[in-house]
Amino acid sequence: MTVKFVQNDKGNPAGKLADAELHFSGGPLNGLRLVGFSVWERKQGGRNVAFPARQYSVNGERRSYSLLRPILDTTSQDALRDLILEAYKEHEVAFAEAV
Numbered sequence: 001m002t003v004k005f006v007q008n009d010k011g012n013p014a015g016k017l018a019d020a021e022l023h024f025s026g027g028p029l030n031g032l033r034l035v036g037f038s039v040w041e042r043k044q045g046g047r048n049v050a051f052p053a054r055q056y057s058v059n060g061e062r063r064s065y066s067l068l069r070p071i072l073d074t075t076s077q078d079a080l081r082d083l084i085l086e087a088y089k090e091h092e093v094a095f096a097e098a099v
Contacts, residue, residue: 001025003087005039007095015041018091020049020084036067039088047088049081 002025005018020037024030036052052067070076 003084003091004033005088005091015043017041017047018088020088034068037084039084047085049084051077051081 002023004021004023006021007018008016017039019035020039022034022037024032024034034052038050040048040050042048053064054067055062055064057063068077068080
């Protein structure tokens with residue numbers, strides 16, 4: 001699996017740095033990609049990864065349903081979040097060198 005990024009050159013919405021995709025090679029997901037991730041700059045500093053989700057409304061209230069959900073261990077998403085953030089650091093370095 002590799003992580004690919006599309007820079008948010010427009011700066012809109014504020015704080016969004018890039019969209020991220022997971023590209024799979026090998027196994028039953030070979031040749032597929034999972035989209036809907038994004039890397040955000042936190043107001044207090046640091047970065048966060050938003051996972052794919054669907055929005056829906058109930059009685060006029062907007063809610064969000066996460067599409068990538070843990071089976072048992074609620075911290076299982078942390079490893080993927082860390083992997084995406086590490087890949088983004090490497091992407092930033094390569095992007096800065098290219099410019």
